[in-house]
Amino acid sequence: MSDNVLKLRDRGGDTEKITINLGYVDLGRVDLLVQEGFYSNRTDFIRTAIRNQLAAHADAVTQSIVRHTLELGLRDYSRADLEAVKAAGERLQIRVVGLARIAPDVSPELALDTIDSITVLGALQASAELKSALAGRIR
Template sequence: MASTTPTKTADSEKITLNLGFVDLGRIDLLVQEGFYSNRSDFIRTAIRNQIDSHGEIVTRSIARNTMDLGLRHVSRAELQALRDKGEMLHISVVGLARIAADVTPELASATIGSITVLGALQASDDLRKALADRIH
């Protein structure tokens, strides 16, 4: 019997990072001293601080490139309306772009002209295959 529990969507992306032993030891020391709860907490904080230190540059770049910041959800209804008008959608996101699970590869191919994501794209494997030449 199939499960009726909704699938939880991840709100973050896992990355792999290689660090030298000395840097790793310094991080562990700061964790041990109570400055951070764990290595991941330190790394997330360090990344946020770096992004904040370049905040003006990021803001100007987003404005210059007319990109959405944060979550961009593309629904079936939005794509159907575009198809009915004969228009194409060009998705450009810094953050997460998510294409609804009920969007068919045919509808996506007919209405999505390009996808540029700096972050993560959540879409079914079938959609990814159908749009492979439009994902940058």
């Protein structure tokens, strides 16, 4: 099933919103850089800062992904994938850095029969019913 893993682009249409608290002085410095034209807006500054930090720690991230046997990028789990896992008498430990998606036609029963655990550093997209059924297995 590893042919079902896609590398996510660094920039894309799918994003996750985060909220941060920033001190007034730091916020003023960001606004000053925006005003001076170094960045188009606060979001541009924050994205650039995050990308710079990720680039600075790229080796550590790569080593951690290998050490923890995580899949990097977009990982889709279809109903057919999970039915094949069930037919083989196997169970999944889903471990993704990026985005893990479980198809909307996967029933809670099938998910419970085939998924032992889910660890996603990023985002998990699945129906509310599926997330509720798997709540005890999501870390």
